Amino acid sequence: MANIIGSPERYVQGRGVLGELCKHIQSMGKTPFILVSESGKGRVEKPISKGAVEFDTKLTYATFRGECSRNEIDRLIKAYKESACDVIVGIGGGKIHDTAKAVAFYAGAPVVIVPTIAGTDAPCSALSVIYSDEGVFEEYLFLPRNPNMVLVDTDIISKAPARLLVSGMGDALATYFEARACKQSDSGNFIGGQYTVTSMAIAKLCYDTLISDGVKALVSVREGVCTKALEHIVEANTYLSGIGFESCGIAAAHAIHNGLTAIPETHHYYHGEKVAFGTLTQLVLENSDLKELEEVMNFCLDTGLPTTLADLGITEIKPNELMQAAELACGPNDTMGNMPFAVTPQMVYDSMIAADALGRHYKSKR
Incomplete structure (x- = not known):
């Protein structure tokens, strides 16, 4: 290929x-x-x-x-x-x-x-x-x-609402981690091929830009001003993430987003907000390094991205409903199959519950 x-x-x-x-x-x-x-x-x-x-x-x-x-x-x-x-x-x-x-x-x-x-x-x-x-x-x-x-x-x-910029950062946050998973599984990208050295570098640059300039850009947009940090984040959200996801591929984070859309309480939340929780869930699913998980968790908390199911309107966890979302995330037409290991709906369900608990844990330490 x-x-x-x-x-x-x-x-x-x-x-x-x-x-x-x-x-x-x-x-x-x-x-x-x-x-x-x-x-x-x-x-x-x-x-x-x-x-x-x-x-x-x-x-x-x-x-x-x-x-x-x-x-x-x-x-x-x-x-x-x-x-x-x-x-x-x-x-x-x-x-x-x-x-x-x-x-x-x-x-x-x-x-x-x-x-x-x-x-x-x-x-x-x-x-x-x-x-x-x-x-x-x-x-x-x-x-x-x-x-x-x-x-x-x-x-x-x-001049747009700050929450929309943050949602874009949530969408962009998944880019590198999903690209990395697709590289590990040797999965194809969205354009009929596989990642290039350039596209992987773009995906990593997207993540690095979020970590370095995300909070500064959020402050800028809250004040309605256009700073260099905001310019960088706009490029990361729009171009780096766009090229990175399409040319490297997506995996669990977006599949989990798609599953969550079946839960009515999440319909009032933006795409990137659900993807951010999907990214945390993917990191749990992968048993990611604690330092990496904490960096992503703290970024979400600093910018106001969801770290718990309650942050997505799911204040009462209904196991059957959440399992349905997990089953949809693992559907044959979605991208969970791009993970470098076999994933079952039960694994996704368990990881969503664990990600939610971790989000509550880190919030309590603030």
């Missing part, structure tokens, strides 16, 4: 770059179909419109209805084809990005991803995570190519 690394054709990050959107899409199209939430449109319309005047660009907006589901994708494919636009732009969070990528794939259109938060590593990947209309994980849609462009305006991200 070949060693393959994937990435977007171009990654643009900086203060105020949203105003340059129409300039940057000129090589792809002249009439963008902009997918954005109703509330998000009010925040991005003004800077985009200024660039549209300069480049004589007709803008068409479509409202995202909240879930990356098959029904939503089909609705937007129809709307795109009726619009006579020639490039799709997804502006917002991870589910908008995944929906825009899926619509572009089925419609045969180029796609530009514009995160307004650094809340997931979805922007750079050739992957869409499909959920039911009710928000329960259904499947991964593997795409033949990465987005044509990812454009990240750090001025906008610095």
Whole structure:
């Protein structure tokens, strides 16, 4: 199997770059179909419109209805084809990005991803995570190519709620540990190959950047300012994590996230928040070195990421419900099989209970 690394054709990050959107899409199209939430449109319309005047660009907006589901994708494919636009732009969070990528794939259109938060590593990947209309994980849609462009305006991200940045750090936190597991098991990545030296280095750099700059970036975004530390974390959450997970692979942490989506109490929590608890559970599952486990636990506590099931809304542990989540995490269509040893639902259940107990233990010492 070949060693393959994937990435977007171009990654643009900086203060105020949203105003340059129409300039940057000129090589792809002249009439963008902009997918954005109703509330998000009010925040991005003004800077985009200024660039549209300069480049004589007709803008068409479509409202995202909240879930990356098959029904939503089909609705937007129809709307795109009726619009006579020639490039799709997804502006917002991870589910908008995944929906825009899926619509572009089925419609045969180029796609530009514009995160307004650094809340997931979805922007750079050739992957869409499909959920039911009710928000329960259904499947991964593997795409033949990465987005044509990812454009990240750090001025906008610095004004977003701090919890969203933290959620992005939770998603990015899994990148290195899952990459390491895939390397140990010699598993394939998301693009039909195996990790490269570069992709493993990117995954490790992602983790190192979180540890060195995560707390500083959180302080910056709480104050609504854009510092060098925040720029580094935005890049880690968006680019390093995106390239790292896709080109190395994922394992237990994301599979556990997917299992947890079946528990209704977790639906109000962000993807990265559930992935962070999944990462702690994976470390327990691996019987990770205590020093490593404590570093990850303390990072979660310092940034406010979940370390217990109660932090995800599961205040009453129902064994049957948690076992169902463990069984889903070990399903044949998920990524638990990328672990370097055989994993059973009982092992996942036990590790979630143990991770929860460790989280309560370390919290009590604060």
